[in-house]
Amino acid sequence: MTSSVPAAVSASVLDLAPVVPVVVLEDAADAVPLARALVAGGLPAIEVTLRTAAALDSIRAIAAEVPDAVVGAGTVISPAHVTETVAAGARFLVSPGWTDALLDAMKASGVPFLPGVSTTSEVVALLERGVTEMKFFPAEAAGGTAYLKALASPLPQARFCPTGGVSLASAPSYLALPNVGCVGGSWMIPGDAVAAKDWARVERLAAEASALGGR
Numbered sequence: 001m002t003s004s005v006p007a008a009v010s011a012s013v014l015d016l017a018p019v020v021p022v023v024v025l026e027d028a029a030d031a032v033p034l035a036r037a038l039v040a041g042g043l044p045a046i047e048v049t050l051r052t053a054a055a056l057d058s059i060r061a062i063a064a065e066v067p068d069a070v071v072g073a074g075t076v077i078s079p080a081h082v083t084e085t086v087a088a089g090a091r092f093l094v095s096p097g098w099t100d101a102l103l104d105a106m107k108a109s110g111v112p113f114l115p116g117v118s119t120t121s122e123v124v125a126l127l128e129r130g131v132t133e134m135k136f137f138p139a140e141a142a143g144g145t146a147y148l149k150a151l152a153s154p155l156p157q158a159r160f161c162p163t164g165g166v167s168l169a170s171a172p173s174y175l176a177l178p179n180v181g182c183v184g185g186s187w188m189i190p191g192d193a194v195a196a197k198d199w200a201r202v203e204r205l206a207a208e209a210s211a212l213g214g215r
Contacts, residue, residue: 013092013112014133014159014181016045016070018213019171021206022163022186023048023058023074030194031058035066037199038188041206042213047094047184049074050081056088063089076113079105086111094161094184096137098122103129114161118142120151123158133159135184140165145173152179171212185209 013020021038023046025031031054035046046069048058055073062071072092073085082093082105093106098115103126106113114135117123119142126134136148139162143150148160162174163184171183188205192198 017043018182019209020045020047020184022184024051025054025058028054028057031061032065033199035062035069037202038206039068041203042210043206045070047072047074059088059090082109132157136160136162138164
């Protein structure tokens with residue numbers, strides 16, 4: 001696998017783009033054209049969630065055929081998921097939550113990762129383990145921007161990618177916070193556009209999301 005941005009990934013997943021598309025694919029044949037549309041729209045970091053049987057094949061296809069994409073795996077909830085997705089070509093890992101075993105596996109994987117948190121205690125526990133970059137999930141249900149703003153003063157070393165209920169309308173409020181590096185969302189990948197293989201529409205929506213980086 002080749003890529004034009006390996007150094008950026010090793011530095012921080014949170015700094016690749018203002019928005020990380022959260023992708024659920026039922027058909028691996030859609031993976032490459034979808035990824036190309038997202039990259040063309042300015043969103044190179046693509047999280048393919050392990051919610052379908054097509055996920056691993058989708059990661060493999062994007063890693064092999066879309067060199068400008070930085071494909072990652074989402075919904076990683078076990079050490080086996082870590083092994084499988086990295087072998088498939090995932091260049092970062094995202095989990096909805098974490099355990100000691102999962103965190104150890106992600107640390108040993110050699111790729112960047114964002115363990116999921118939704119409470120202050122979980123954030124502190126990760127900071128104790130030397131982890132400063134996290135996914136805040138489910139963002140809207142767990143307190144949204146108000147919660148993250150409250151964490152910024154006592155825990156300024158923690159940085160987040162809020163995901164879960166984030167939309168084009170709410171994303172700017174999250175991105176304005178000092179402890180938010182990017183947001184995750186799926187609004188730029190509407191199901192009807194994927195079903196119709198309307199990749200031009202996906203590219204337009206991705207460009208709209210990418211423009212949020214000019215905040």
